[in-house]
Amino acid sequence: MKCALVTGGSRGIGSAICEKLAEDSDYHILINYHSNKKAAEETLEAVVAKGATGEILQFDVANFNEVQSVLMQWQEANPKAVVEVIVNNAGITKDGLFMWMSQEDWSSVINTSLNGFFNVTNFFMQKMLRNKYGRIVNMVSLSGVKGTAGQTNYSAAKGAIIGATKALAQEIAKRNITVNAVAPGFIKTDMTSGLDETELIKMVPLNRFGEADEVADLVSFLVSKKASYITGEVININGGIYS
Known part of the structure; x- marks a missing residue:
């Protein structure tokens, strides 16, 4: 059984990725969630409705x-199961000006995004190397590429993963394992629902927020055989903001 694990797979971009992989690949989809079991179950139902198999895994x-x-x-x-694809998507934001930021707001954001990448990816690394095949996609952010005021913690976490992506890609490329990062801009999800869309759209050359499906399409391509010669890349998907 070949599997794809998506962390933070119950909602938003993570959920869209699970559905897209169900549609485009033969993978058994492992949907990780932290607290929202109902959302994870709904994602699993959507995965099964698309003709794939899957299961939910709860961990922080x-x-x-x-x-x-x-x-x-x-x-x-599942002794015969092989995880070929890891999508490190889980992340949280605790926005605020750095001068007022609590240690907890700093640490929790870094721990979820950056240490989360280590904890999950490192668990499967030796198995992937033995298997001589793998696809790792790290969900980063426009904030990690250009930095966003009010998000010093989130920008730091995502910027660090970009560095890790480039380094790890070089370490394991000989074993046919690619590591790439996807950096979304403003995408319509729960995470951006509190933002002033009419104001922010003025920054976006394409004049709209992106859809979670559009990000999922890119991830689906990167984990496919078609993307075999792409590794160590950070691919921006932001409607032209950072161009």
Whole structure:
């Protein structure tokens, strides 16, 4: 059984990626969620409706021991399963000016995005290397590429993953494993629902927010065989803001 794991797969861009992989690939979809079980179950229903198989896995990507424990149990229960695709999508924002930022708001954002990438990817790394095939896609952000005022913590976390993406890509390319990052701009999701769309659209040359499906299409391409010669890249998908 060949599997694709999507962290933070229950809602928004993560959920759209799960559905798109169900549509475009033969992977068994592992949908990770932290707290919203109902949303994860709805994503699983959508995956099954598209003719794929899948299951939900609950763990907090920021918690190393929890990640190890849940994934170890899953691997033992599915000894023949091979995770070929990892989409590190889980992330949180706790926006605010740096001068007022609490240590907790700094650490929780860094832990979820950056340590989450390490905790999940590192668990599968040796298996992927032995298997001599893999696709890792790290969801970053416009904030990680250009920096966004009021998001120093989030920009730091995503910028760090961009550096990790480029380094890891070089380490494991010989084993036919690609590592890329996808940097969305303003995409219509719960995460952006509180933003003033009419004001922000003025910054976007394409004059609209993106759709989660459009990001999912890009991820689906990167994890496919068609993207075999693309690695270490950061691909912006932001309607031309950063061009």
